[in-house]
Amino acid sequence: MMAENQTQKRIMLVDDSPFIHKALSKALVPAGYEICGTFRNGLQAVEAYGNLLPDLLIMDITMPVMDGVQAAREITARYPGAKIAMLSAMGDEDILAEAKEAGALGFMTKPFANDELLAAVSDYLTK
Amino acid sequence: MGGEYLANLADSLVTVMDKMAGLTCEWSEKAPQLPAITEGVTVVSLLGFTGAEKGRVVMEMDIETAQKIGEALNQEELGPFDKMIFYALSELSNIFCGAAITQINNGPRRPGLRLTPPNILVGEGLEIFGERAHLETASVFWEGGLIYIHLSLEGGAAL
Numbered sequence: 001m002m003a004e005n006q007t008q009k010r011i012m013l014v015d016d017s018p019f020i021h022k023a024l025s026k027a028l029v030p031a032g033y034e035i036c037g038t039f040r041n042g043l044q045a046v047e048a049y050g051n052l053l054p055d056l057l058i059m060d061i062t063m064p065v066m067d068g069v070q071a072a073r074e075i076t077a078r079y080p081g082a083k084i085a086m087l088s089a090m091g092d093e094d095i096l097a098e099a100k101e102a103g104a105l106g107f108m109t110k111p112f113a114n115d116e117l118l119a120a121v122s123d124y125l126t127k
Numbered sequence: 128m129g130g131e132y133l134a135n136l137a138d139s140l141v142t143v144m145d146k147m148a149g150l151t152c153e154w155s156e157k158a159p160q161l162p163a164i165t166e167g168v169t170v171v172s173l174l175g176f177t178g179a180e181k182g183r184v185v186m187e188m189d190i191e192t193a194q195k196i197g198e199a200l201n202q203e204e205l206g207p208f209d210k211m212i213f214y215a216l217s218e219l220s221n222i223f224c225g226a227a228i229t230q231i232n233n234g235p236r237r238p239g240l241r242l243t244p245p246n247i248l249v250g251e252g253l254e255i256f257g258e259r260a261h262l263e264t265a266s267v268f269w270e271g272g273l274i275y276i277h278l279s280l281e282g283g284a285a286l
Binding site: 016017018019020022062063064088089090091092093094095109110111113 | 143146147200201210211214215217218221222223224225226228229232233239241242243244
């Protein structure tokens with residue numbers, strides 16, 4: 001759990017699967033993080049990011065309407081300090097390179113173990 | 128190539144079922160010839176892939192198996208036809224196909240395959256493929272049920 005004097009970090013989730021929203025929330029909320037918004041495609045993320053300004057955005061890649069790489073590109077162009085971590089079932093070398101080029105801080109693959117997720121989130125938030 | 132892809136998909140589903148739901152499964156290429164139109168209430172998840180090869184992957188199971196796997200993935204009891212069952216199965220198909228395609232993409236041929244998001248269908252008498260479609264099918268079985276993985280590569284040949 002988070003120390004009392006530590007500011008609660010706000011995390012925005014973008015994945016087309018409500019199952020993933022639920023799984024991530026079940027891991028992150030008990031660890032002291034606030035889920036400040038959940039969205040189901042990249043376009044929704046681009047539109048909402050400026051209003052929410054989360055400490056970290058966790059985003060899928062393969063989504064309808066706008067994929068996560070394109071959304072990361074648009075968000076980092078408007079908000080260069082944005083912290084974005086990609087979470088995807090696809091993790092080949094080309095996709096990793098695309099995500100990095102789009103401004104993502106890091107990459108996590110599904111399925112995730114909660115302890116690995118929490119370690120990665122903590123790491124991204126301190127970068 | 129179809130056989131190699133099917134083996135990658137089946138291996139991946141076995142691994143992901145264990146990681147996500149703690150379910151121990153085995154798979155076999157010896158799948159029965161299934162009817163073109165499904166019997167009973169069936170749940171299918173359809174995914175496409177594009178790149179150097181194009182095709183379709185279908186995960187198919189009966190509703191009782193879907194209920195059990197959906198509850199295992201959600202780690203809670205759910206009512207019949209609860210939407211979280213189908214969200215979970217949709218994501219299961221996305222994850223095991225994504226892992227399999229990642230492995231294929233990182234292999235020597237580097238076909239650059241990309242997945243399309245899954246679509247879930249639930250109902251009776253579903254016609255997923257035409258009768259003349261060329262399919263390769265694997266059976267993934269565990270103590271609570273049976274899952275079929277169908278692979279259809281564009282062009283129809285047993286690539």
